[in-house]
Amino acid sequence: MVEKKVLLDNDRVKIIEIKLSVGEKMPMHTHSAYVAYTMNPAKVKFTFPDGSSRIAEIAKGQATYSDGITHEIENIGSTDVLNLDIELKS
Secondary structure, rough: EEEEEEEEEEEEEEEEEEEEEEEEEEEEEEOOOOEEEEEEOOEEEOOOOOOOEEEEOOOOOEEEEEEEEEEEEEOOOOOOEEEEEEEEEE
8 A cells, every 4th residue: 555644744845755565556646846755766667647658767865856747656666665755835
């Protein structure tokens, strides 16, 4: 089961700790602008609303920024995905 824990939520940001076990999928969802910080190495498959997909190998300590996105995530690696998602609010 996907584990989500809100660590902070105020008028400027929302920080969510996310754990996705090996083989798990997070269903299609939408982010506004956000930063993702990876706390351990992971291999994931992103699937987008048009059916296209992309595989990414993410290093421990890697941070990425997105203006916003809709996607599904599947953990296809051999370790749990452990991320901090920092959603930016306007």
